[in-house]
Structure formats: C-alpha cells, structure tokens
Amino acid sequence: MVEPLKKPPKKNPQKRTVLPTLPPFARSRRALAFTAAAAEGRFVLQRCADCESVCYPAREICPKCWSPALRWDDMPDGGQMIAETTLRTSINTYFRERMPWRIGTVQLDAGPSVLAHIHGDVNERSRVRVIARTDKSGQGVMIALPEKETPNMADDRQLRTLTCDPKFRRVLITDGRTELGQAAAKAMVDAGASIIFVGIAESWRPYPGKEALGALPGVEILPLDITDTISVQELAGEIGGKTDILINTAEHVRPGASMERDGVVTARDEMEVNYFGLLRLIQAFGPGMRARGADGDNSACAWVNLLSVYALSNWSAYGTTSASQAAAYSLSQCLRAEMAGSGVKVVNILFGPLDESWRQPLPPPKVTPERLARTVAETLQQGIETVALGPVAEDVMRRFKEDPLVLERELSQIQLG
C-alpha cells in the first residue's frame, strides 16, 4: 500500500536545487493526438471507422484492413495486467534519478496491449484502470491504476509525476478581492496546500470577504497588483522561490463590442489585467518556477490560467474582453512551450459564463466561483491541463474542435437578451 505523503522538510540551504530533467519528449505527429487528449484527461486510441478495430501505437492506416479512416475515440479504461517489471537502470537521466520504476504490459479491454506506468497499489496480473495524462515532458502517457480506490492513492510517487496535487504545496492566488479568488483560496485549503499566498491589489480599497479570507488556515495576504510591474516584481522577489502553484484568478471583464467602446481605455484596462497582467506574472514568476520543476515533493508543478471560453472564439457581447482573453490564451500557449523542459504544467481552465456581477445579465447555465475553484483543485489533483467548465464552455469547446470557422459564425448569431 502506498505510504501517505509526508510534509516535505524545509529546504536545506546548502544543497543545490535539483534541476529538472525530462522523460522522453519525442513523439510522432500522429501520436500528438494522444497527448492532446491526455492533456484533457481523456484516454483515446485510434479506431478504424471501417472495421472497428482499435490499434496502438499510432498508425497511418488500419493494420487489419488498411483503411485510412482512423479516428481517435475515447476508450474504455479497463484492462488486465499481463506482465510487469521493475526497472532498475535506465539510459534516460530522468528515470535514472527515479529508479526503481515499475512498468507493465496491460491488455486493454479496448483491444490492444500497451506498455504503461504502474501505480504502486496495482497487484500482479490484476484488473486495472488505465488513464492517460501528460508526463513531465508534456507528452501523453498511460498509467495503470488499481481498479478500486486505495488509501493514499494520489500519493503514489509514479502517479505524482503526472499530477500537480496541491497537497503540501505553496500556492499563489493572484487576486483575492473577488469571490473567485476567495473560493480558490478555500479550495486550496481543502486540498491540503501548506501555504496559500493571496494577492490583494489596492489594499486602500475595501473588499467583501476580507475577514473570512484572512481567517483561512495557511492563507497569507500579500500586496499584488498585476497591472503594476513593480508590484509583481516585488512579490516575486519575496515568494517567487517558493511558489509551487500559481493560480491566476485576476480578470477584467466588461460587456461590449468594439463599436460600443468610445476609445480604448476600457479595452486597455482589459488588456492590462488579462494579457499584460499574465505577461508580468510570467516574467516575474516563470523563471523561478521553471527552475524548481524537480525540487522535491513540493516542487513547482503548475501554472493555472482561468480564462473565459470565448478566448477560443470571440463573442461580440463581450467583444473586447474576449479579444484580451484570446491574447491571454495565446500567451498561455507560449508559456506552455516555455515551460516544456521544466515539468511545470500550464493548466487552462476555460469556463462558461461565471456567476459574478459583470456577467449578471447573462442567462443560466452559469458557473459559480465555488465550482470553478473546486475544478481548479480537482484539475490539479488529476494532472489535467485543459478543461472546459460548464455546459456553455463544453459546448463551445466541442464546436471549436469540430470547426473553429463554423464556431465563429455561430457565435456571431448569439445576441444578448
């Protein structure tokens, strides 16, 4: 049985920080579809549209009937362990540092047998549940889990290389003035984070929920205004070396399309928070987190961006805000590419209309700040990188995947009220 994770000791200041090394990164173009799905927490394999057989590894034609019509389908996650080994040597530095390492052959209910990482609670030749996640290199891999939940399951050291569990980690929430920021702090407390730094801009302005926020165990309120480069740099100077998870809860949302704006002041405010704010955070906190991707059980592990799903495709009712969110989404892709090599995951949670004042006139279904905050915690615990949250976001994401150009036309037909 997996031992419960112990609270990591204070860092030995005389020891050099372990540099991040990576599991193998190279994949074929075809296999990247597996990675993209794994980043969403989905387990997909290629299924032949003609003969229905499932194949693995990724191919260009069906090896049974030569049909080129291979589609990536979600697969049943059940399987049977057939063989397993404990590797004690590896030619790869990342694994070498983490030996011994269990891998095994799983006969999937879906058809193929695959090589997979094995959770410590999986018994020889037992039934397993196989999930796909991105590993420290950012590429999709499979891990076989015990069929039924076991005590301390999340604490398995091989599984933990695929997840970003907040347990015992130190989290920065960039804006605690909002319900969302405060809910995120609460969710991190519940998830076992050891310290939750909460940034508050303009402390000279009161905000609701201040007392309750300050009373949460482990919460430290610190000045942070992501529209102010100096403020961001000063906070990074203070806590940048111990920020394991950064959750950017700051957003600036105003209804209105571009012609409804007189001038760019509001749009610039949106960009200042949604785009430049993110950029400032990246420049101040990114390098430190990237260097600490392998720093023990409380290594830096995740950067969480909370973005409107209209970052994917503009909704003119919130036209300029959508544009700033699109800029932020694009920047998050840049960040993900920059973080590759560090083991720090960039998590984008794309949400549908949030239940807060700037989206007050929007009809339901809406996502409550608490739901979004809980999703952040779950997403980190599961090691997922991309989530569409809420029925609206799921719908937009689905259409986006089907055809982004059609989605644009569809969104242009949705008017407010």
Added chain:
Amino acid sequence: MSKSNRLLNELGTALLAGDIDTVDLTHTLDPDFPVMILPPEFGQCARFRVEEVSRYDDRGPAWYWRNFSCGEHTGTHFDAPVHWISGKDLPDAAVDSIPPEAFVGPVCVLDCSRESAADEDFLLTPEFIEAWESKHDTIPEQSWVLMRTDWSRRSGAEYLNMREDGAHTPGPNSDAMQFLIDERNIRGFGTETVGTDAGQATHLSPPYPAHYLLHGANRYGLQCLANLDKVPPTGAILVCPPLKIKHGSGSPLRVLALVDRRPA
C-alpha cells in the same frame, strides 16, 4: 535698478539666505497611491504606472529610463475648469490655456484638522471661514485657499476611507464654495483628500459643489496635497504649474509653498 528688479532681487537673496522655506506639498507618484473611485461601470482614473525602458543593460547600456503612465487626475494633481461639465465652455479653462500667473500666488490655509479628526465627514461652512477670518483677516482676492485636514498623514484604506456607502472624507459644503467664489473671489481651492469635494459630496446640492461651483466659475482645484501643517495660515506663496497638456482637464504636478521663516 527698476522696482521689479529690486523685488525679485530681494526674493532671490531671501531664498538663498534660507529666509524663505520651500515646502513640498506633493505626494510621491507611487503606483499604490489611492485614486478617486467611481462606480465601476464608469471610466476610472488610471493609476500611476512605470515600465522600465532600459537600465544600463541590453535595452540601453549606459542609461536608465522608464515610461510612466497615469491619468490627468492621478496623485497630487491640478483640476482645470474644463474637468467639470459646469466649466466645459469657459475660456482659457484647460491646463494649456490657463494664464500662467494663476499658478503662482498667495495662499491661505484653513486649519480644519481638529474638526476633521472629530468628524470624518466634516464640512467646511461659511461660518467656519468667517470665524477663521476673524482670527487671520479676510481672505484676499485671487488667493489660493487650502483646506488643512491632516488627511495626508493617513495611508492605505484610512486615506480613502471607503465604506459600502462610499468615501467618508471632509470637504466644503455648497455654501462655503459659493461664499469663497462670490464673496472672496478666490483663485482656487485645494485639499489633502483625494478630491476637492467631501467623500459624501454626491449627496450635497449641487452634488460635488467644489467641482461644480468652482470650475463653473473658472476657478482651479488642487488635491492630494501634503504638508499643509508646514504652511502658515496666511502670507505664503503657492507655486503650482501643471503640465502643459493640450486641452488637459488637469495634471499631476509638483506643488510648492514659499514660506517666510523670519519672525513677523
């Protein structure tokens, strides 16, 4: 030597001799300095921000410089008459067209610090002004009048003193403004708080009398002043030229007071 030459010579001599104090009435432009908060659906006052362009580095090896940005009403700042709707059509009412002599002149400081300490919503009244005049003489025409509240010693949330029903800070009532304009013909009015008006001035009639009446009469405003306790009730000279911004509604500025140190 002409008369005016003599006058400025005397001033220069006194300045060099240290007989005249130059008192800085300005807060440092700091990104975290409070600004006026309006209901969020309105446009907001931009905060003061700085971005480094280079600092003896690859962006500029031998020099350090930055871009700054802010609103016309950020930090210690000057309000021009065009700032308010009541002054929108007045002549010479923007910072670039205001006659420069308006920026240097005599100043009276009305000490309301004790009253403001006792009552955050203290309102300056004609009666208070007349009582002050009974001690210090009548406010001369074309003077700057500054309302000392010691509010500049407050910081953070205390300064804006914002509650759910808005800010609670002292300021003038409508009658006081009307009195200063009509009866005393002042040049401008200044405060230590974030605006020339009281925090609850939206509930006065007219709302925001310091803005509405003062600017409607082509007079000027100064706010976020500091160190008013170092300026005597009468006899000092105020120096307050704003940036010459084309059709500017106001401007951050450095406000100085020249104070005679010699015993009367």
Added chain:
Amino acid sequence: MSIGDKRQRQAYDGIVVAAPVSVPYERYSPEPAHWWLARALSGLGSASGVSPSDVDGLCVSSFTLFPDTAVGLTQHFGLTPRWLDHIPTGGASGVIALRKAARAVQSGDAGIVACIAGDTNHVDSFRAMLTSFSRFSQDASYPYGSGGPNGSFALMTQDYMHQYGVQKKHFGKLCVAQRSNALHYPDALMKTPLTMEQYMSARQIADPIVLFDCVMPCAGAEAFLVMHEDQAKDMKLPFARILSTIERHNAYPDDPVQTRGGWSLDKDELWEQSGVTPADVSLLQTYDDYPVVIAMQFEDLGFCEKGDAGAFIAEHTFTFDGSFPHNTSGGQLSVGQAGAAGGYLGLVEAIRQLTGAAQQNAVADAEIAAVSGFGMINFDRGLCSAAAILARQE
C-alpha cells in the same frame, strides 16, 4: 493468407557460404562504423584472396553508418557491384543477408557477394541509438522508463516464465554455458568464468532480468562470402552448403506479450527443405540478446515442444564439447553485442565450425549447423525471425 502463392520453394543447390571473418570486438571504439566494416571487408580479402574487382555483390547491415548507406560504401570501398542490398533487420540480418545473397548468386545476378555487418560503439552512441530507434518505440515504449530492450525483454521474460514454468536457474544455465564456451573463443570480451552462484545472486536490472542476462554493447564487425560451389572450389575455399532458410516479420501481432517468434510459423518448411531433422543438428547458434529468446528458439524451431524449454535446458550442457553445442563462441552474452554484427555472430561462427576454421572451441564432427536470428524491438517485441540450416562441404 487466402491468395498466397502455394508453389514449392526452390532449393539452394550449389550455393555455398565461405570465408568467415570476425573483427575482434572492442567495448568502446572511437572509430566510425565505416572503419569496422572496412576491416571486415579486408578480412574477407585475406581469408579468401578476393580483390575489390572480384566482388560483384555487396550486402551491408549497420545501425551507426549514418549518414551513409550501402551505396556510399561502394565508392568508399572501391567496389563496382551489380547487386547491392542494405538489410536493416538487426539480429536477423545475418541469415536474411545469407538467403538474399544466395538467391542473387543462384539466379546469376551476382557471382561473389560480400556480406558485411558492423557497428561502432562510442561512449554515448548506444543511448543515442535507443532514443531514436523506431517511431513506435519513441511513441509507445521509450517514454515508459527508457529501459531500452531490458524493459521489453523483462516483460516478455516475466510472462514467459509465468506461462511455461521456466525458471531463473534454466536461464542461468544457458548463460553459464555460453561463458564457458567464450573462454575458448579468444575474441570474446568476457574473459572470466561465470558460476551459477554468481548468476543467481546477480544484480537485478529489470525484474526478472539480471545483469548476466544482458548483452554488453560493443564495437565489432563480421563478414562472409556467398558464391557458387564451383567458384569456391576454383578458389580452393572451404565452404558450407545452404540447406534451407526461413524468414518472417511481425508474426503473431495480436499476442499481448511476445512468448513465441515467427519461427514456429515456418519451422516445418525449414526442416522439410533442409532434408534433415532437429536431431541431426551438430550445433545451434541462436540469437541470444536475452536467455528468454534462446528458450523461445529451442521451442519454436522444434528442438523441443512449446513449454518444454525448461526440461530441455536441464537435459543438456550446451557447451561446445558437451551435449547440444550451442552458441559455441559464447554468443553475444559473452562475446559482446556489436550492433548489427550481433545478427552475424552466430552465422559466422557456424561457418567456422563447418569449415574447420574453429579453433579451441571446435565442435567435434560438426556436420549440420542450425543458425537462427531475431531482431528489431520496434515497440514491445522482436519483429524479425529467421533461420538457416547449413551443412559441411561433403
């Protein structure tokens, strides 16, 4: 195979193999693969007297020849061949080169074919080769611990042991016997005896695989000539005859774990064409990158029934001077694995044994040799299997 060709395969009558050449292996070499292949080729010249103008067919196998292929080597080596092949089947490349060259000679497309295989081993080249070995290993194997072949063979070994009851001591016996053979083969890299006790207490590499189950990557080259019997007689070269060969790729693709190879699809044909039986075999050279593959070859080539490898191993000594001589030079496990040359090692050793070129490790009265190859862990299993039956000249 619903439409497959049912014609009788042609025999290899009159086609022979000669001039076994092994370039002594080195653990690490600063020289490029070209150097090793060149030494193998000049070794063929010394052994047979052929000159560059005599060789009109060239067959090459190498993993580390980049950026060259067999084509570039023709100019490099001063050859003007009218038949050329480059065989990428790793551990099966020896037998496959043999059967392709034999058909070329038989048809008259070539007169004398030089078959060469070799690789270098720089300090980091083995790691570099594994990391870019194949698309499937990149996509689906290497990310899982990067254990290289150790990981894949550990899984095969574990399942094989579970299914067929073969035990660690059986694998140990094969390794110990090969080491004992290697002590009589001067060019083997392993020069110290190995005991069963040492094997049983060896360091785990990838459970159940232990240190002595693994080959040592090294640099080296191997070569032989294929020609017509008449040609060999003209040149007064001792030779061995080719009785039969088989080759198969990606056999049993749906087996969840590999516990059998393609030989079992083709073994009946192998024996039928050869005109001999497993009992007639004087010596067997298997591909031995891990003992589990040896056990699979014993079974799948028909030397014992599937599942009987344990008992079969218990029955024999496998030494060159004992019962069932096997991997008489010590095999890759004790000589070393010189990349693609590993696929030639057993074949070249078999030719030595049949042509009287074997020295201290000669098998007495060697008449018939079986040689088997196995290659290319593309993802989770070896894809290529091949085998040949050779006979002494008379």
